[in-house]
Amino acid sequence: MREIIEKELAVLEAVTAVSNEEVEQLRIKYLGKKGLFNDLFAQFKQVPNEDKKEMGALLNKFKSSVEQKIVLLKENLDNTQHASTDKEDLTKPSNLQSLGSRHPLSIVRNEIINIFSRIGYVVAEGPEIEDDWHVFSALNFPPEHPARDMQDTFFVEERSDNNHAVLRTHTSSVQVRTMEKQQPPIRIIAPGRVFRNEAISARAHCIFHQIEGLYIDKNVSFADLKQSLLYFAKEMFGEQTEIRLRPSYFPFTEPSAEMDVSCNLCGGKGCNICKGTGWLEIMGCGMIDPNVLDASGIDSKVYSGFAFGMGIERIAMLKYDVKDLRLYFENDLRFLRQFSSAF
Ligand code: DAH
Numbered sequence: 001m002r003e004i005i006e007k008e009l010a011v012l013e014a015v016t017a018v019s020n021e022e023v024e025q026l027r028i029k030y031l032g033k034k035g036l037f038n039d040l041f042a043q044f045k046q047v048p049n050e051d052k053k054e055m056g057a058l059l060n061k062f063k064s065s066v067e068q069k070i071v072l073l074k075e076n077l078d079n080t081q082h083a084s085t086d087k088e089d090l091t092k093p094s095n096l097q098s099l100g101s102r103h104p105l106s107i108v109r110n111e112i113i114n115i116f117s118r119i120g121y122v123v124a125e126g127p128e129i130e131d132d133w134h135v136f137s138a139l140n141f142p143p144e145h146p147a148r149d150m151q152d153t154f155f156v157e158e159r160s161d162n163n164h165a166v167l168r169t170h171t172s173s174v175q176v177r178t179m180e181k182q183q184p185p186i187r188i189i190a191p192g193r194v195f196r197n198e199a200i201s202a203r204a205h206c207i208f209h210q211i212e213g214l215y216i217d218k219n220v221s222f223a224d225l226k227q228s229l230l231y232f233a234k235e236m237f238g239e240q241t242e243i244r245l246r247p248s249y250f251p252f253t254e255p256s257a258e259m260d261v262s263c264n265l266c267g268g269k270g271c272n273i274c275k276g277t278g279w280l281e282i283m284g285c286g287m288i289d290p291n292v293l294d295a296s297g298i299d300s301k302v303y304s305g306f307a308f309g310m311g312i313e314r315i316a317m318l319k320y321d322v323k324d325l326r327l328y329f330e331n332d333l334r335f336l337r338q339f340s341s342a343f
Contacts, residue, residue, distance in 0.1 A: 001043055001055060005062045008036065012065060017073045026073070030066045037063055101340030105209055105328055108316040109191050112211050115235040116189045119228065121213065124188040126174035128195070129156055131163045134173040138295045139252040154195050154206075167195035171212035172252060172309060175288075178214065179296035184303045185217040191312070202324040209312035214288075216298065216305030222255070222287055225306035229285065233261045236315070242268075244279060253286025253307060264318075273321075280318055283310035 008030075017023045030036050040059060047055045102110075113123060126134070136148055147153070147169065157165035174190035190212040198204045215228070226245065233241045241264065245257040260281050263274035270276040285308035290300035313325055320339075322328070327335050 001040060001047065002058065004036075005040065005058050009062065009065055012069050015069065015073070017077065020074070020077060023070060023073045023077070027066075027070055031063070037066070099340065101336060103328075103336065104316050104320060104322070104339045105312050107339060108319060109209065109211065109312050111236065112232075112310075112312070112315070113189055113191065115232055116213065118235075119231065121187045121189040121215075124174050124178050124190045125192065126168070126171070126177040126190065128168055128193055129165060130168040130173050131159075131165055133163050134176045135166055135168050135170070137163075138176040138292065139172055140289050140291045140295070141251045145251065150197070152196055152198075154197055168192075169196050170194050170309060171210040172307070174212055175214045175252075175292075175307060176296050179216070179293070179298050184298060184305070186214060186305070187216075188212075188214050190214070200326065202326065205313070205325050205329065207329070208325075211310055211312060213308045214305065215307075216288065216293070216303050218303060220287075220304045220306060222306070225285060225287065225308070228306075229259055229283075229308065233259075233282075237261055237264055237319075240264075240267075245285075248284060248286075250284055250286055252289050252292045253284075254289045256284065256286035259283050259285055259308070265321075273318075282315060282318070283308050285309070 012030075015026060017026065028035060032038075037059075040062070044052075044055060044059060113121075117123075132148070135153075136145065141147060153169055154167040155164055156167060159165065171190045171192045171194060174188070174192070178186060178188050178190075192210065193207060194210050195207055198206050200206060215224070226243075229245075230243050233243045240262075242262040244260050246260065248256045248258040250256040258281055260279035262268045263271060263278050263280050265271050265273050266278065268278040270278050274280050285306065288305045288307050293300040293303060293305070313328055316322060316328070317325070
């Protein structure tokens with residue numbers, strides 16, 4: 001019995017298997033109902049009592065050696081199977097990493113900043129929670145001006161000196177902050193979020209984005225304003241673009257104008273985007289009112305300047321033919337993914 005076990009242990013040592021069936025055969029041979037172990041166990045009953053202890057231990061060792069060998073063979077088979085499936089096709093493309101994309105409003109904002117930075121403008125910023133002085137008073141809004149009305153402005157905190165804390169309703173407040181800090185020449189572009197108490201619809205939102213421009217130096221004229229904006233329009237909408245300035249009114253500019261660009265879609269003939277006029281309104285502008293310069297500590301007898309302001313959503317809607325403003329704020333990936341190649 002001892003010889004059989006020792007011989008089988010040596011045989012077991014050398015066994016290899018190339019399939020699960022072979023491992024199963026091995027299990028049946030040794031541990032199956034009619035297998036060697038049960039055979040030996042039957043013989044064990046005849047072993048003399050004084051040898052039982054030693055033989056019992058040997059038999060147990062034999063059984064656990066067989067069990068361990070089976071586990072080992074199975075593990076080896078698993079590993080080689082994995083390796084061989086990995087080997088199957090090394091040329092298979094890996095899973096592509098999906099790239100994020102910029103929001104269309106960021107794309108348009110960056111483009112506008114780039115256009116103006118090429119003619120010397122630098123980016124300026126100011127707070128979103130502002131005060132009445134920077135949003136209204138310093139910009140020459142009369143005390144009873146409707147823009148101060150509760151219906152337009154989000155008031156944050158009432159103050160006894162009437163300089164209430166408000167959410168800025170336009171980025172023109174950054175003009176004032178810049179003029180207070182810096183003497184001319186000033187050439188800034190101020191992008192940012194603005195807030196108005198408006199019902200949300202396809203054409204209006206209570207949060208939107210503007211870009212403000214400001215240029216102050218000696219001898220700045222309306223011709224400079226017009227030429228700078230013509231340059232912008234051509235860069236933004238294409239070389240063939242024309243502009244027109246219509247007289248308008250803003251408290252902080254005199255004279256004031258509204259600028260239209262020729263409609264790119266119909267080439268000026270009239271379509272439903274330009275409502276048959278051939279022109280699209282894109283911004284307000286004008287020569288800075290001397291009161292505004294003086295209120296911020298810039299001598300209006302020495303310096304003059306122009307300012308302009310536009311809505312980023314509006315420019316993006318025209319550029320990408322987006323018909324509903326709400327799409328910009330809903331973060332619907334089906335909308336946003338359409339801009340993924342626009343860098
Ligand atoms: N702040 C104006 C608005 O929100 C836009 C504007 C008009 C800005 C004329 C200007 C400007 O700087 O000169 O409607």
